[in-house]
Structures are given as structure tokens and as C-alpha cells.
Amino acid sequence: DAMVIQNPRYQVTQFGKPVTLSCSQTLNHNVMYWYQQKSSQAPKLLFHYYDKDFNNEADTPDNFQSRRPNTSFCFLDIRSPGLGDAAMYLCATSRDPGGTYEQYFGPGTRLTVT
Amino acid sequence: DQQVKQNSPSLSVQEGRISILNCDYTNSMFDYFLWYKKYPAEGPTFLISISSIKDKNEDGRFTVFLNKSAKHLSLHIVPSQPGDSAVYFCAASARRNQGGKLIFGQGTELSVKP
Numbered sequence: 754d755a756m757v758i759q760n761p762r763y764q765v766t767q768f769g770k771p772v773t774l775s776c777s778q779t780l781n782h783n784v785m786y787w788y789q790q791k792s793s794q795a796p797k798l799l800f801h802y803y804d805k806d807f808n809n810e811a812d813t814p815d816n817f818q819s820r821r822p823n824t825s826f827c828f829l830d831i832r833s834p835g836l837g838d839a840a841m842y843l844c845a846t847s848r849d850p851g852g853t854y855e856q857y858f859g860p861g862t863r864l865t866v867t
Numbered sequence: 868d869q870q871v872k873q874n875s876p877s878l879s880v881q882e883g884r885i886s887i888l889n890c891d892y893t894n895s896m897f898d899y900f901l902w903y904k905k906y907p908a909e910g911p912t913f914l915i916s917i918s919s920i921k922d923k924n925e926d927g928r929f930t931v932f933l934n935k936s937a938k939h940l941s942l943h944i945v946p947s948q949p950g951d952s953a954v955y956f957c958a959a960s961a962r963r964n965q966g967g968k969l970i971f972g973q974g975t976e977l978s979v980k981p
Contacts, residue, residue: 757910793876795869795956795971796911843910855901856969858910 756780757859759844765865766834774829774862776844782857784850785827787819788843790861796843802827803850831864839866870894871959873972880979886944888975890957893938897959901969902931902942905954914955915942947979 758777766772776785784803788796800809802821816838818830831838841863845856872891880886890900898919903911917924917931917940924931930943944951957972 759910762908793973795871795973797971798968845910850968855913855916858903858912860908860910 757844757846757857759842759859759862761862762860763863763865765867766831767867768836769833772831772834772864774831774842774844774864776827776829776859777825778844778846778857779825780846780857781824782846782848783824784847785821786845786847786856787817787827787829788845790841790843792840799829801850808850834864834866836866839864869973870897871957871970871972873955873957873975875975876973877976877978880947880977882949882979882981883946886942886947886951886977886979888942888944888955888957888977890940890942890972891938892940892959894959894961894970895938896961897970899960899962900931900933900940901958901960902929903956903958903971904951905956905974911956944977947977949979949981952977952979 760775786801787799790796799813800819816832821827841861843861844859847856870893901916902914904914905911915926915929915931917933922933933940954974954976956974958969960969
């Protein structure tokens with residue numbers, strides 16, 4: 754089945770220790786998104802890749818970076834996690850960024866910062 | 868500045884009855900609206916969408932209504948089933964001038980009781 758896979762599902766990191774979250778897709782979609790969702794809040798877009806073009810949201814902290822080495826994979830790097838970065842991180846894909854096609858989400862990675 | 872709001876964090880409905888989930892938005896540039904359903908430990912999955920040129924879209928038991936003048940949309944589920952118990956997110960995009968970026972509401976947790 755074509756899908757969006759996120760690893761790990763649960764990640765615990767220490768305050769200030771860099772962490773990388775992984776997303777892969779078998780849908781061959783052009784666009785990959787990263788969202789942050791804190792408890793009982795709306796998912797918030799951090800950035801997205803349209804093919805190799807990186808699009809950062811204006812209010813995404815510099816602490817958050819992303820890499821897309823190929824069509825299938827996208828990584829979220831948190832350089833120095835703070836307690837406020839504890840959240841569910843959702844990866845999503847879509848065929849194009851124009852909003853015509855729905856986005857397909859992975860199951861998420863729940864990040865805990867100790 | 869929350870552009871998409873779901874004011875009811877939770878809703879409880881009896882099996883077989885109608886579930887009505889509501890969503891309000893503030894940005895008049897939004898031209899496409901979507902509903903996503905999320906089960907625990909899974910990512911959101913696309914349910915149904917509506918373009919701003921329509922006021923109703925139906926797919927089986929699910930119908931979305933759009934009232935542009937009131938900047939309000941609703942999702943009707945008839946009849947409700949226990950398997951519909953999940954968190955429902957409303958999302959909106961302004962395809963022409965925001966590149967299709969989705970803005971999500973906070974979600975409404977629906978509980979359908981047998």
C-alpha cells in the first residue's frame with residue numbers, strides 16, 4: 754500500500770541535544786510537509802518542499818531545519834530542542850502545493866524533551 | 868491570530884443520529900475547505916472537501932455545507948456510527964495567493980455511543 758511512514762513513532766531527547774525525525778513516502782508525491790501539533794491545538798505548518806525547493810514559514814524558528822535528499826525522504830532536524838518543542842510532528846505529502854489535492858499524513862512522531 | 872476555529876472541542880452523539888461538526892473562518896481569501904479525520908496513534912486522513920464555488924458536497928454519509936457569507940462550514944454525518952468516533956479537523960486554503968497552504972482548526976473530538 755502506498756503510504757507515508759514516520760520514524761521513530763516516539764522520540765525522547767534531552768534539552769539541547771540535536772534530534773532528527775524521519776519521513777518517507779511511497780506515493781511519489783512532489784510535495785512533502787512538516788507540521789507541529791501541540792496538545793489540543795491545530796497542526797501548524799513548519800515548512801514544505803516542492804520537489805527540491807524549500808519553503809519555510811515565516812514564523813518557524815531557526816532551530817528547525819529540514820532536508821530532502823530525494824523524492825521519497827524528508828528529515829526534520831531540531832538543532833537544540835527546548836521544552837517548548839515537545840509536540841507531535843506530522844509529515845504529509847501531496848501531488849502539488851496548489852491546494853487542489855488533499856494531503857496524506859503519516860502517523861506522526863511524538864517528541865518528548867527532558 | 869486563529870483563522871480557522873472549531874469552537875467545540877468535543878461532541879457526543881447517539882449511534883444512528885446526526886453528527887454536526889462546525890467550523891468558522893475569518894480569511895475571506897480561503898477558497899477551498901477540507902475535513903480530516905484522525906484516530907488515536909494515526910495521522911489525519913482526508914474525508915471530504917468543498918470548493919468555495921459550491922455550497923454543498925456529499926459523499927455517502929458525509930455532507931459538507933459551506934456558508935460563505937457567514938464564513939462557516941459544517942460537516943454532517945448521517946447516520947452516525949461508533950466507528951466515526953475520532954477527532955475531526957477542519958482545514959482551509961487560499962489556493963490563489965497562499966500556494967495552497969492548509970490552515971487547520973483545533974479539532975473536535977466526536978464520540979458516537981452505541
